[in-house]
Amino acid sequence: MTALLLLPLLLPLVAPALARRTARRLAPAPALWVLTLAALALAGGSLTALGALVLTGLLKVPAFASLGELVHPLRTPWDAVAVPSAAAAAGLLAVGGWTLTRSAVRQARGLRAAHTEAARRPAAGDLCIVDSPRPDAYALPGRPGRVVITTAMIRSLDAAEREVLFAHERAHNTYRHHYFLAAAELAAHCHPALRPVRDAIRYAAERMADEAAAATVGDRRLTARAIARAALASSAHRSGRPAVVPAATAGPVPRRVAALLTGPPPRRHRVTPWIALLLAACATASVGATATGMADLHHEVEVAQGEIAR
Amino acid sequence: MTNAKDERRPAGELEAGVLAVLWAAGTPLTPAEVQAALPHDPARTTVTTTLARLHDKGIAGRRRQGRGYAYFPVQDAPGLTALRMHSELERDADRETVLARFVAHLSPDDERLLRDLLDAEEQ
Structure with missing residues (x-):
């Protein structure tokens, strides 16, 4: 039964395909929740499983076994490879921990x-304008949340399009999307297969803010146009940089624009939660397998300690 | 003329909109010109009050024009500091993970797609 602990390491492998479909088909708000919760569950399961692998490997080493007061050898289904797999798991944990720390430090900075930058200027409402030739805009979380926009971006859009941008960024702050994005980042460092899930979470957050902006200004086409023009303006500014490799599929911005242009979400969404359910089932299976596997490991350790009979 | 939606609009949002208009213009604007540039048609008095408030906060400057004032955005004195902070931000590509950006970068294919979508939209 301890073999169940391998399941949380394998389950994230099916997550990318499910996450992409969930982000595309589900309405943005539920998609954001399902994706984030699933990513956290899968990440937690995979971390626990790696930790358990390290622990079992250590308890196979006589010095640690005596430290753990084991009187019998610990029995696992993977006895032959317990020590090498523990070493591999420790390595993965170390790499994940290192990249996570690096990312956390960068983001904090x-x-x-x-x-x-925002605090240096008195605020006009929640707006902070940065005089810069680079078109850029982002939501700055905090209390109160701010909308930061460069002068170049202001000049790239007309007044109605700027209202879209403000509404979009305010939606990020209102719905506290930075927590979801931070969770996504955390999960991405726990298992490599969760990186596409992080991208799906980012996409869902942007889509949710787009829909909120479209509702605020009351015009989906205007919203689509504002996003497209802002993206092209920032892209034109960056043209001096080396071109990125052309992607086989459309990047997130064209998909967001297309989603707005195709009109409000149709009724077919009643059918598609199957994908979300599948993803949720996957996450639940991971949590279940982890819990059962850990309970079983605990039992095996107690047996090895001679506290209970087999 | 003021519509119902505008009366519910928080003062802060109007301040933001007005300041953006001032920055976009590049030349000093009278309250009438600001009002004309705002998409949701706020009352002239509201715009005038907002401009006066921005002036009080030191975010906007003004100069006499005719019987009233024309307003312009104030560059902060140590503008270089802002620029340096900004390039520091720019260096960390990772920041887009917590700082939700309006638009992510585009691949050449994305650019073409977007132009096509915009063209189709205009026809």
């Missing part, structure tokens, strides 16, 4: 710089 970025946020601090953005906050310093």
